[in-house]
Amino acid sequence: MEPVNSTLVAEAGDVHWLRADVALAAAARRQAGQLARSLGLPEEQVARVELCVTEMATNVLKYAHDGSMALRVVRTRGRAAVECLSLDSGPGISNLQHALLDGTSASGSLGIGMGTIARMADTSGVHSLPGRGTVVQARFWADSGIPAPVPGPLDAGGLTRPLGGEQTCGDTWAVRTADGPDALMLMMCDGLGHGPLAAQAGDRARNAFRDSRSAAPAAVLQDVHLALRATRGAAVAIALVEPAAQRVQLSGAGNIAALVATPNGRTGLPSLPGIAGVQLPRPRTFEAVLPPGAALVMHSDGLSDRWKPTDFPGLFAHDSSLVAAQIFSQAAVRRDDAGIVVAVHRQP
The missing domain is CATH 3.30.565.10 (Histidine kinase-like ATPase, C-terminal domain)
Incomplete structure (x- = not known):
């Protein structure tokens, strides 16, 4: 499909x-x-x-x-x-x-x-x-005479930062449309290590994600895995977010944190051990509810996973780029590349 x-x-x-x-x-x-x-x-x-x-x-x-x-x-x-x-x-x-x-x-x-x-x-x-x-x-x-795009039920964005002293970042993200009303597919990728070779893996993962014609997260992950075989590999997570069904499905390999954040707490979505492009286990897909007012957050290990949604009152009412930046500001560590991608499910 x-x-x-x-x-x-x-x-x-x-x-x-x-x-x-x-x-x-x-x-x-x-x-x-x-x-x-x-x-x-x-x-x-x-x-x-x-x-x-x-x-x-x-x-x-x-x-x-x-x-x-x-x-x-x-x-x-x-x-x-x-x-x-x-x-x-x-x-x-x-x-x-x-x-x-x-x-x-x-x-x-x-x-x-x-x-x-x-x-x-x-x-x-x-x-x-x-x-x-x-x-x-x-x-x-640009084209300021044209009104700014009006956010739909899902608003998605992200942010990356390279390791101090590096010019390129091995962490990357992308968002594309998916099958279903207002549905989006998201990718978070952390190329192994840092520097140009990690960035090369991230670029190939992003291109493969963009070009994939697969409709399910596990199948898209497999497409990215095949594209990364000539690289050092990466931790990758693929998520399908469906606002009409109020759910998110995720398939991942490696150390990518993924969770549904609500004003009252968080629900984790696990990734399996493995390295896309090197050793990918048989993909599994995990599912969570994504009610209006909640956000899917995926980030690399360049951010601490100890942050709590309850520590950010009022944050998820904002634009996804601002949401990503505030979590990034409070949770990023300086020992590695850092990257985050966020999809906010707007209140109707």
């Missing part, structure tokens, strides 16, 4: 990570401007991008214990945008509602505040955990 009109929805791309230091604002402004011009955004819109990232960087430097920014081009369903994420480790925002008022700004900043960031960006969001950290998201779409 083949997927109906299977098309790529979103996938990992280059992410420009910038650490918080005295040069953050200038570096972020320069990199964001380059990304915006690469998409052909008009200079007026480029200026808005640069102004927003400057304010985001200024806030991180002035008020956060530590932090970073992630700048990238996101592509979804044939549209492209510049996305800017700031992630910090606290102290968080005690009065988020006040901070979002247009014109509110901390002393000494540009004076435009997060409320104006929200007004200037095509889409934006902020989630703060008092005492722990804040993620701010701003997205600027």
Whole structure:
């Protein structure tokens, strides 16, 4: 059985990570401007991008214990945008509602505040955990005269970061349409080791996932396994998310954490021991309920698996990229490549 009109929805791309230091604002402004011009955004819109990232960087430097920014081009369903994420480790925002008022700004900043960031960006969001950290998201779409894509019942996105000192990341993810109303197929892949050879395995896995005509997670996993035979191999998990049936099915091999997160807890979906491309056991498929308001989260061992959904109040009401970034910010470790992909089942 083949997927109906299977098309790529979103996938990992280059992410420009910038650490918080005295040069953050200038570096972020320069990199964001380059990304915006690469998409052909008009200079007026480029200026808005640069102004927003400057304010985001200024806030991180002035008020956060530590932090970073992630700048990238996101592509979804044939549209492209510049996305800017700031992630910090606290102290968080005690009065988020006040901070979002247009014109509110901390002393000494540009004076435009997060409320104006929200007004200037095509889409934006902020989630703060008092005492722990804040993620701010701003997205600027190419072809700004066309309305931003409207999320369906499922909203999916992810984030990756290479091991410190490396230029390439062996972790990758992708999302494509699947057979069924609004259904999506997701892949999370962790190429063994790190560096160029791990990235090569990740690239091949992503290409095989995109090209697979199989409709079941176990069959897609087998397709990826065959494509990785000439590589060092990877841990891979494939999930089919069906909002109409309120369920997720997953087949995986290797150390990929997968779980359904709800505001009240989490349900794990196991992967079998093995290495796609090297030694794949007979695939098994596991199933869990995915009610509205829940999210499927898959991540590599570059993130700790000790995080709890109850530690993130209000998070799953946000855009999937912001959800991924906040979990990433709180759970990522620095000893390896790190990657996460999230599918949020929207409340009707």
